[in-house]
Amino acid sequence: MEMTMEESSSICMELISNAGEGRALVYEALDAINKADYGLASIRLNEAQEMLAEAHRIQFEQLMAPQNNGMEIPFSLLLLHAMDLLMVTTSEHDVLRNIVNAKLSKQ
Template sequence: MSIEELSKICMNLISNAGEGRNYVFEALELALREDYAGAKSKILEAEKYLSEAHRIQFEELMSPQARGEEIPFNLLLLHAMDLLMISISEKDLVDTIIRAKSTDV
């Protein structure tokens, strides 16, 4: 895989992970205002983007490498993987908070 191909894949992954993360923080803001239905809706939107980012990671990076294709390492790849991991972790945490708080009322 060329650096140019890798860069395109990474930017697509970053775009989806970042958009998903934005929805996660919108969900958190709604939950803080006790709009749990709105917060849950934002989490569902976040999941769409994070699922696409995860698909990109698996199908376009991990699977080719598992088949023996060399994936060049660079900081953009590191950033893409880090952003996806952080975004999924934050989504899980915010979703847990929403579920806990929405059952309190």
């Protein structure tokens, strides 16, 4: 059984949408950090985490689990971009979360 390219592309766009919105929120958190507004940064990072959790859910339920059950997922640059965006955004989120937590623990 093989997923069609159209199905894969649709899933990738949904993943990119969630990860992209998460990344926008991560950068809003960075702006807040630059203004020393760690409370706002924490709020934005919490919002970003929700978007990233949804992106990870999509990745697992619609790509990884079907593949684990024998479905072939067609490779595309869109799939590569979706996975890369999710990975990079998660890393950026985690770094900023550590900075905010360190600053808030000193207040």
